[in-house]
Amino acid sequence: MRADTMLAWMSEIGSGRIRDLRNHIAWLARTANRNPGKSASAHWLRDVSALGHAEVDWERGRWAIAPAVATLIPAGDGTVVLAGRRPLDFVDQLEAEFAVSIVEPPIKDPARLPTPATVYIQTESLAELGSALNTIGVTYVGCAAQGIAGRLPQMRLGEPAGPPAWGTPVEHLVAGTEHGIGFVRGAPDGDGLCRFAVNGRQQYRYRAGGDWLRTDHALGIWWALAEQKEQAIRWRRVREANGDDIGTLFVDQGAPLPPLQARALVLCSGVPTQFGNTARTAIYTNIPWSVADLVAQSVRQFVSVID
Structure with missing residues (x-):
């Protein structure tokens, strides 16, 4: 599947119904000789949302493309990653002005559809980069991962509701x-x-x-x-940078993170969620301890540190 083509199409359309978009995703996948399962397009949309490219409202059945932004990678020596709107010629414009690196995300699970390529820009002056990006419609937003993690609301249950109707399979x-x-x-x-x-x-x-x-x-x-006091989040230290410990975060499969929590973790690297089939975990890389701790607290967990 040509994921960058789908992101470009979404960038031009702007918004729409999730049901229609999932049909387009499945059609594009079939043109690349892929036969995605029913859940593949939903997983793809969640990945695209975590990457910061789109906002997805599952309850109302709507999606909308996000504005084009550049966000700083934690402990990345001045590397920023692009998120949001990305028309077809957008990367060409960037390559004419900046030191751009394009990375195709790895696909370890054949049942999942490929996500758009990750676009990185390296700079020695974030102030100059922000000014230059602004002229082509990209807003530099600092470290979005840290910003999102610091503003995560404490989760809570919703309003009272009726139980399942009598005879409904539960x-x-x-x-x-x-x-x-x-x-x-x-x-x-x-x-x-x-x-x-x-x-x-x-x-x-x-x-x-x-x-x-x-x-x-x-x-x-x-x-x-x-x-139930079940622990589902673990973190392993990899290195230290700028006074913060940086590591890899593992989340048990079967416990999908809410959209904002997933975005805070994914934007630490610009790499979509990876999955370890042996340990059955979702894997997030380049995660500062401070971000891991804030994400865990927001879902009423604490982080287990592993060696």
Whole structure:
């Protein structure tokens, strides 16, 4: 799949319905002799959102391209990565003015679709770079990863809601070392996260005592993990730079991070989320300890440091 072509098309269209966009993604993948599964386009959109290229509102079924920005990579010696709007000739304009490096993200899982190439710019003067980028419609925003992590709201459950209708097939979340993280048939014996379909769309409710509360997929899972005191985030130190420890963050598969948390981590490197099939973890690289700690706190976790 020509992911950069899809990003260019989205940049020209600007916004639209998620359902239509997923159809376009699947069609473009088939032109490259790929036959994506039903979830592949959704995974692709989540990756593109984490990379800062688009905003995706799953509840309302809408997407919108993000403005073109350049964000500083933590401990990257003056390297910035581009995010947001990227028309077809955009990179050519950049290469005419700056020292540009284009990196194709690695694809380790054949079931996932490739994401757009990562575009880096190296500079010795961020002030001069910001001024020059502004003339071609790109805004320099400093270190977005640190900025997003510092403003992450503490997660909370939603408003009260009715339980699943009588006779509706329900699944509930199980989490633990023995079972991993996943949904199984039936309602929970006590408090916990449930999901069920309404008009073909998954709905999520958290049962707490006698109350049922609205939530979504990611927030509901992290709330359940916190209530069960299950730890799902680990960090390994790799190096020290500018007084901050830099490392690799591992998140258990089955516990997808909310969009802002994922974006804070991905923009530390400009590389989309990678997955380790052996340990069944999502992997984020070049993560400062300070960012890892803030992300974990926002989902009611603490970071386990591993050797």
